[in-house]
Amino acid sequence: MEIHIDQHRCEGHALCASIAPTVFEVGADDLSTVVDPNPPDDIEPKVRMAVDACPTLAISLGGSRS
Template identity: 35%
Template sequence: MRVAVDEDRCAGHGMCLTLCPEVFDLSDDGWAVAAPGDVPAEHEAAVREAIQCCPENAIHEV
């Protein structure tokens, strides 16, 4: 599984970072970014929860 954040939709709520700080981070501008590459298997459930909980629907699998 790979994941990306649509920077045009992200509003910087940070819910993804709260749910899975191993995969998500905030840029210097305050927008969410996802770590490049495959999501480690042990974090897939948390990433799926972040996708579901994102208020702007900015996170998606790629």
């Protein structure tokens, strides 16, 4: 799974970090970053939930398992 955050779209709502805190982290600059680009399989549903929850559609998934 490849997780990408469009920093130009991210508005720091932190929904992603609240849904999958081991994968996303919102910094002091109010931008989310991916802290675990290769999360374990059991976290993958949470990552997909975060993608759907992001109000600015800033998170996208790629890679062979997406």
